Amino acid sequence: MFTFRKIYYIILMVSGMDLKEKLIILSDSAKYDASCSSSGSKSRQTKFGNTNVAGICHSFASDGRCISLLKILMTNCCIFDCKYCLNRRSNNVKRACFTPEEVCSLVINFYRRNYIEGLFLSSGIIKSPDYTMNLMIEAISLLRNKYHFGGYIHAKAIPGASEVLLKRLGSLVDRLSANVELPTESGLKLLAPNKDSEKVSKIMKYVKNNNSRKFVPAGQSTQMIIGATKESDLDIMQKSAGMYNDYKLKRVFYSAYIPVNKDKLLPSIKLPPLVRENRLYQADWLLRFYNFKVDDILDKDNPNFNLLIDPKADWALRHLEEFPKEINKVSYNDLLKIPGIGVTSAKRIVSSRRYFNITFNDLQKMGIVLKRAKYFITCDGKYFTDINYFKKAFIERNLVLEDKVKEEEKIEQLALFSD
DSSP: OOOHHHHHHHHHHHTTSOHHHHHHHHHHHHTTOOSSOOOOOOOSOSSTTOOTTTTEEEEEOTTSOEEEEEEEESBOOOSOOOTTOTTOTTSOOOOOBOOHHHHHHHHHHHHHTTSOSEEEEEOOOOSOHHHHHHHHHHHHHIIIIISOOOSEEEEEOOTTOOHHHHHHHHTTOSEEEOOOBSSSHHHHHHHOTTOOHHHHHHHHHHHHHHOSSSSOTTOEEEEEEESSSOOOHHHHHHHHHHHHHHHOOSEEEEEEOOOOSOOTTSOOOSSOOHHHHHHHHHHHHHHHHSOOOHHHHOOSSSOSOOTTSOHHHHHHHHTGGGOOEETTTSOHHHHHTSTTOOHHHHHHHHHHTTTSOOOHHHHHHTTOOHHHHTTSEEBTTBOSSOGGGOOHHHHHHHHHHHHHHHHTSOOOOOOTTOO
8 A cells, every 4th residue: 555655755766767658657547537538549550640658539629620639647646545546546556757847848749740739637646635736737837838838728626725726727727627536425435435525516616606718718527437336327417417507517527437446345347337328428418408307318217227229219218298299390499309300400400491391301411310210200290101100119129229230330438528
């Protein structure tokens, strides 16, 4: 187990590492942080432009541009012993720590070679929250003021650090994240007893109250690990909805629990629950852009998602009395409730039907996923096929078969800023 003295000794020891070795260790450690797009993805390239080792990840700007970020930890040394974390102090893993100048050197050299446009910087907690935050601030301040780096920077705020340091960090970065880690207080006490959810809430409240063009202009986000504890999907979505409402978060990230440690308090699984993670992202999208509420999607009788079909289709099947909806008459909000119709395609329908009556052929040209929508709509009062086929069992069976075809392509963890 690592004591403060041992951690200090590790810092002295790793100072002799070369920069490439540190980058390999600290970019690999950063891939488990889900407050940014997944990093460490494999590339077909073996030499030039290989982003596997370098920890280059991708995020998307509000205007749709793809932004490449260098995703690293300041250090993977940590005074905490969270049972689910690869970098916990009791794990015998190779440790490293960047100096602020080394972070600058990496960012500027990668930027000059057009590998990246920004930085995602997180960290284990070394010595104390304030000490860790000061290291991060020094690195980012050097980037902004000495090297005049104007690219996108997303940093992890360290819970427990002083408000003065939070203010300094927030004035240097575009986005901040403070991770709640687990969906409930009981789960946090079980697996991360050194952490305090109130400290995370304090950061979120401060960012919300001070958000401006000069302080965290891109807003804040957070992360929850899914599957490490026994919360239902209803518990998770209620937590997310509360944080969106209370703190005006830009995103809640759901990270499927990855079994990297052995502990009697951790679940015995071999693979992360990626399908469940996918359903949570789909439901999160419904809350933020489709005018759904948590109670519409889940309730005490149905506290978990149907893993066979997506949440919107599952809701539609449980509310078949509201269907079919006539494409040429229903409101924009009602269009959003139809499986296979998204925000953009709903706007196209509303705009187009001012000039002509929409047919099934028109819907295909508008980008509607007709193989899903066809079970829930009519066009000019006409069904896509024989009305006798529009029964719950028939629709559900066909939707499940369609999803199985998709699953034949390997299910992968979602790119966390994607649609």
